[in-house]
Amino acid sequence: METMKVGELTLTWLNGGATNLDGGAMFGVVPKPLWSRKYSVNEKNQIELRNDPIFFQLDGKNILIESGLGNNRLSDKQKRNYGVAEESQVEYSLKELGLTPEDIDIVIMTHMHFDHALGLTKVVDGKLASAFPNAIIYTSETEWKEMREPNIRSKNTYWKENWEAITEQVQTFKEELEVVPGVKMIHSGGHSDGHSIIIIESGEETLIHMADLMPTHAHQNVLWVLAFDDYPMDSIAMKQQYLPEGMKKGAWFIFYHDAMYRAVKWNESGELIDCIKREKIIV
Secondary structure (H helix, E strand, O other), rough: EEEEEEEEEEEEEOOOOOEEEEEHHHHHOOHHHOOOOOOOOOOOOEEEOOOOOOEEEEOOOOEEEOOOOOOOOHHHHHHHHHOEEEEEOOHHHHHHHHOOHHOOOOOOOOOOOOHHHHHHHHEEOOOOEEEEOOOEEEEEEHHHHHOOOOOOOOHHOOOOOHHHHHHEEEEEOOEEEEEEEEEEEOOOOOOOOEEEEEEEEEEOOOEEHHHHHHHOHOOOOOOOOOOOOOOOOHHHHHHHHHHHHHHHHHEEEEEOOOOOEEEHHHHHHOOOEEEEOOOOOOO
């Protein structure tokens, strides 16, 4: 597990599993000769995407950002379609930190697409139960509404199996929420109507989690948005706002999906000046 210390915070990336999705879908209208220079692609035109929750402790709370892929939640067909290379090891990662899922106080969900929300539940005696039974789960009001009432497009990623067991734990907000002092959720839209980004302030340091508005470092270009985005112009607008602001103040940009970097820092010209690389484990 990679860790980084920023200000008074220590962030740890847990093992939440991996998918391999179509590179064209992940980079939208950007031609492959361009994006493939920045991110590795396999012979099936798939790119590796991690689904690794970010753990930290603040204000006396054990906090997760996102939840991972979970275990035994996908059929063999779904695993093939989504290129699932490994399922979640979050429980084992927490054990290495001396914790259990019951110790998690807060789970911050930028959105509730299946690759972020599967890890919120687990199979117990043949039924789905909350994976983090003592946690408050935060997401935007808009996201939670669509999660339960998906439209013809979004029903492919908002599954009732991912919300029925956690209904009593979910707390929502409209535009902005300070989860704990120094940790702010901002309703952004873009990738989904209810998508949020996360800004963390610790001492003089800032961390920005753009989530699926910028799932990897290779999506730094504000125009490089996903074919999966429901509102791509909103994605672009948010990137136009938060990327220059973050670069100017020397913020860290942290990732849930990036298979190469856990976090990066760019200067105002967009040049990489610092990073935390993901350590790839060869089995």
